[in-house]
Amino acid sequence: MAKEVKIGMAIDDLRLERWQKDRDIFVNKAESLGAKVFVQSANGNEETQMSQIENMINRGVDVLVIIPYNGQVLSNVIKEAKQEGIKVLAYDRMINNADIDFYISFDNEKVGEMQAQSLVDKVPQGNYFLMGGSPVDNNAKLFRAGQMKVLKPYVDEGKIKIVGDQWVDGWLPENALKIMENALTANNNKIDAVVASNDATAGGAIQP
Structure with a gap:
């Protein structure tokens, strides 16, 4: 039996309706494919988001999907994630000065x-x-x-x-x-x- 993939989804601010919709679509699709998704919202606070990402790393997630509040300040926690072999995807907003695996956005x-x-x-x-x-x-x-x-x-x-x-x-x-x-x-x-x-x-x- 294949190992269940654990995904940590760190969202900038779920007070914004747009991210609520994106979360629901993402979670439904990921779970339909057999993954487990942990979602946390930083409510527009960069310190909170860094702490939440560290928490997801400690929980042993396989993948981090991050909608950054501030893409300039996450390089250290991304480095921690990469050291643990975690794949990192920046969703919609770029994470700067970090070795991310994927970046998905619009023009x-x-x-x-x-x-x-x-x-x-x-x-x-x-x-x-x-x-x-x-x-x-x-x-x-x-x-x-x-x-x-x-x-x-x-x-x-x-x-x-x-x-x-x-x-x-x-x-x-x-x-x-x-x-x-x-x-x-x-x-x-x-x-x-x-x-x-x-x-x-x-x-x-x-x-x-």
């Missing part, structure tokens, strides 16, 4: 282009506010690069004016809401479009 710059283009199609001129994702998430920077590819020609022509630019800590909607309230106050409510980098930040932005 995040293209995603940013599509986000900006959908707004430009509806609001081809006016005051734009840029609401980026978490400042410690490399994907947020890739989204922004793609967004600016689309927006820059309109900015250069004077059709679009960028009246503000903020990053949303943890991608949390409550943080996006506070940023949006301050932005509206600072601009006398004269904001025509908000380039939000995911559903959670967009959800916070539309509340005021």
